[in-house]
Amino acid sequence: MKTCTKCGLEKPLTDFYRASGTRDGLRGDCKAYFAARAKARYPLVRDENIARAQKWREENLERFRANQRRARSTPGGKERQRAGHLKRKYGITVEHYDELLAQQGGGCAICGREPRPDSSLHLDHDHESGQLRGILCFRCNNALGDFDDDLGLLRAAIRYLESCLPIEDEVARIRERARQLRRPA
Numbered sequence: 001m002k003t004c005t006k007c008g009l010e011k012p013l014t015d016f017y018r019a020s021g022t023r024d025g026l027r028g029d030c031k032a033y034f035a036a037r038a039k040a041r042y043p044l045v046r047d048e049n050i051a052r053a054q055k056w057r058e059e060n061l062e063r064f065r066a067n068q069r070r071a072r073s074t075p076g077g078k079e080r081q082r083a084g085h086l087k088r089k090y091g092i093t094v095e096h097y098d099e100l101l102a103q104q105g106g107g108c109a110i111c112g113r114e115p116r117p118d119s120s121l122h123l124d125h126d127h128e129s130g131q132l133r134g135i136l137c138f139r140c141n142n143a144l145g146d147f148d149d150d151l152g153l154l155r156a157a158i159r160y161l162e163s164c165l166p167i168e169d170e171v172a173r174i175r176e177r178a179r180q181l182r183r184p185a
Helices: 031-059 061-073 077-090 094-103 138-146 151-164 167-182
Strands: 016-018 026-030 122-125 132-136
Touching: 016 031, 026 031, 031 061, 061 077, 077 094, 077 122, 094 132, 122 138, 132 138
Parallel strands: none
Antiparallel strands: 016 026, 122 132
16 A cells, blocks of 8 residues: 555556656556546646647658557457547547448448448538537538538429439439348449
């Protein structure tokens, strides 16, 4: 047992980080205190840390890419990177992503396309508020982006398509698409 020099509580030795050069080989402050202090300090240094990491990445691009390849190639590496990306960018877990996907039927919210085994669908979000809207395939996500999420432009595109297609062709196209979506992959 050891007493934390910061919080004053007596804790097991496993609650302290190792530190070479100290008499007992452990830091004086406990892991819980260290984590709380780091969490409180992070907002103050966040932008500085991000800028430093981006600068290093730009100056060491080949090394950065090699590190990324190595991390992805380790067992579970791709899954860890995906989990980190979802948490960092959208604040959600892989489990939450899977729940959202199940809620919208297991496929793209627009066309119904299911994800391929080697890739996932894209989280669609409002770029101003960051609010998640749904999960889309690459094509549908890009289409919304190409229209700048502008409902007026999307309506104009629909009117244009409706004016160009004879109704029979459109009905046949929709029926064929529905048949494709019903087929098991």
